[in-house]
Amino acid sequence: xxxxxxLLAQSVVFLIxxxxxxRFIWPFLRQAMRERQKTIADGLExxxxxxxxxxxxxxxxxxxxxxxxxxxxxxxxxxRGQATQMIEQARAEAREEGERLKQAAAxxxxxxxxxxxxxxxxxxxxxxxxxxxxxxxxxxxxRRHSELxxxxxxxx
Amino acid sequence: MAESSGEYIQHHLTNLTYGRHPDGTWGFAANAQExxxxxxxxxxxxxxxxxxxxxxxFCIVFRIAASRATAGVPGRLQNAVEMLVDxxxxxxxxxxxxxxxxxxxxxxxIFVWVFLMNLMDLVPVDWIPQLxxxxxxxxxxxxxxxxxNVTMGMALTVFALILFYSVRQxxxxxxxxxxxxxxFPKILAPINFILEGVTLLAKPLSLGLRLFGNLYAxxxxxxxIALMYSGWMIGVFGGVLQWxxxxxxxxxxxxxxxxxAVLTVVYLAQAYEVEEEH
Numbered sequence: 001x002x003x004x005x006x007l008l009a010q011s012v013v014f015l016i017x018x019x020x021x022x023r024f025i026w027p028f029l030r031q032a033m034r035e036r037q038k039t040i041a042d043g044l045e046x047x048x049x050x051x052x053x054x055x056x057x058x059x060x061x062x063x064x065x066x067x068x069x070x071x072x073x074x075x076x077x078x079x080r081g082q083a084t085q086m087i088e089q090a091r092a093e094a095r096e097e098g099e100r101l102k103q104a105a106a107x108x109x110x111x112x113x114x115x116x117x118x119x120x121x122x123x124x125x126x127x128x129x130x131x132x133x134x135x136x137x138x139x140x141x142x143r144r145h146s147e148l149x150x151x152x153x154x155x156x
Numbered sequence: 157m158a159e160s161s162g163e164y165i166q167h168h169l170t171n172l173t174y175g176r177h178p179d180g181t182w183g184f185a186a187n188a189q190e191x192x193x194x195x196x197x198x199x200x201x202x203x204x205x206x207x208x209x210x211x212x213x214f215c216i217v218f219r220i221a222a223s224r225a226t227a228g229v230p231g232r233l234q235n236a237v238e239m240l241v242d243x244x245x246x247x248x249x250x251x252x253x254x255x256x257x258x259x260x261x262x263x264x265x266i267f268v269w270v271f272l273m274n275l276m277d278l279v280p281v282d283w284i285p286q287l288x289x290x291x292x293x294x295x296x297x298x299x300x301x302x303x304x305n306v307t308m309g310m311a312l313t314v315f316a317l318i319l320f321y322s323v324r325q326x327x328x329x330x331x332x333x334x335x336x337x338x339x340f341p342k343i344l345a346p347i348n349f350i351l352e353g354v355t356l357l358a359k360p361l362s363l364g365l366r367l368f369g370n371l372y373a374x375x376x377x378x379x380x381i382a383l384m385y386s387g388w389m390i391g392v393f394g395g396v397l398q399w400x401x402x403x404x405x406x407x408x409x410x411x412x413x414x415x416x417a418v419l420t421v422v423y424l425a426q427a428y429e430v431e432e433e434h
Contacts, residue, residue, distance in 0.1 A: 005197060017211045
């Protein structure tokens with residue numbers, strides 16, 4: 001266990017190994033580690049960004065959906081309103097038409113009645129004249145008394 | 157086991173030394189006595205061999221991971237290596253607040269390399285020496301960090317870096333001023349200088365000796381436990397002991413590697429800091 005030249009040899013060898021490590025080992029490992037660190041950090045950031053984008057898209061989709069639903073509701077409401085209106089209108093038209101038909105029918109009936117009345121009146125006048133002829137047996141001049149007979153027929 | 161306990165321990169604590177014999181010839185030392193006679197002009201071949209091999213292991217494995225490193229999904233090796241790198245990077249950036257691209261790789265190298273060298277302590281103490289013996293190699297210390305040459309060598313490099321960065325950050329005059337005008341007023345500059353000089357020298361000394369002491373003690377206990385394998389009953393007891401000590405040692409080797417790395421960073425951070433004058 002003497003102090004020998006081993007001491008100096010070891011010093012030199014030590015320096016060589018340190019130099020080797022400094023030159024050929026350490027920088028490469030640190031470089032790779034730094035790069036990986038950066039890659040991972042970037043990846044995490046990208047993932048976070050994607051998450052944010054996803055949330056944003058979800059929100060946008062929700063908004064679109066809400067809008068569409070609202071629009072659909074409006075359309076349905078509008079259609080319902082229109083339908084009601086149409087029904088109402090049709091009902092009014094139908095009522096009007098009915099009224100008109102009723103009136104026409106009434107007018108026709110009245111006309112018929114009047115015609116029948118006229119006919120009856122004429123027949124009654126004739127019958128009355130016939131009767132009076134039979135009773136008075138020709139003593140009455142048809143021409144002279146026609147005014148009288150017309151008045152009679154008009155009173156019927 | 158033919159040898160006595162003393163010889164066994166002695167054998168385990170002797171490095172395989174190559175150097176210049178006192179008579180001028182070069183060769184391996186046949187025993188501890190011859191190794192001692194060689195003086196400074198010698199190399200502990202086993203310590204250096206294992207240290208370099210483990211350092212190369214670190215360099216190769218981490219280089220493979222580094223060259224294959226992608227920003228994509230990491231594989232198992234890359235994951236493990238990156239965990240270490242991240243751990244060291246966090247530790248360094250919490251201690252060292254200045255801009256220096258060398259500090260973190262330095263800490264990583266220290267931590268992994270010292271850990272690997274310490275890890276050799278968990279290999280049962282006889283395996284590799286016995287194998288080496290069978291191959292004709294007389295001595296084989298497999299844990300480089302139990303060799304003070306290795307730990308102090310690293311501490312010396314750290315010390316050189318401390319001096320280098322101190323002078324670079326503060327200038328030679330600024331550095332000397334810091335040593336002389338601190339902690340007492342300027343009149344007591346010599347005393348300051350001695351105090352600060354000791355503080356400065358204590359840094360590499362404690363750094364190297366702490367690692368060496370911990371690992372040497374640990375290794376010694378493993379060797380002592382290994383001595384128990386001579387008898388049946390006591391051998392079983394020794395096995396249990398060895399297992400328990402190894403489990404505890406896992407903590408020690410990791411902790412010591414970490415302490416060496418962190419203290420290096422702390423010392424270098426201090427070298428960067430400009431203290432206010434008194």
